[in-house]
Amino acid sequence: MLFIIKGTMWTYASSSDSPAGQRISSxxxxxxxxxxxxxxxxxxxxxxxxxxxxxxxxxxxxxTKVEAFVLMSQDLETVVSRC
Known part of the structure; x- marks a missing residue:
């Protein structure tokens, strides 16, 4: 999981017409x-x-240049299990 502290990102969908959704939509x-x-x-x-x-x-x-905090899946599971 990614928490953005600074900067800008955009999300894109995978293209459905490519095998296993490998191509990123524009x-x-x-x-x-x-x-x-x-x-x-x-x-x-x-x-x-x-x-x-x-x-x-x-x-x-x-x-833009991005500064972010990342929680890996195992870390997130630990945090959620304590709440």
Missing amino acids: MAIKRLGKGHFYGEELLDWASNCFTEVPVSSKHVKTR
Whole structure:
């Protein structure tokens, strides 16, 4: 999970016409900036104790220099289990 402290990012969808959704769409979906986060599907995963980490259908690209805080899936699971 990614928490943006500084800078700008955009989310993009995977193209459905490519094998396994490997190609990234050129159409931006959402702008992310200071105070935003990415990877909310991991919250459901961590709170429900699923065994496999979900694969996102979105990608992110930076538009400016970005400073961010990242929680890896194991760290997020630990945080959620304590709340």
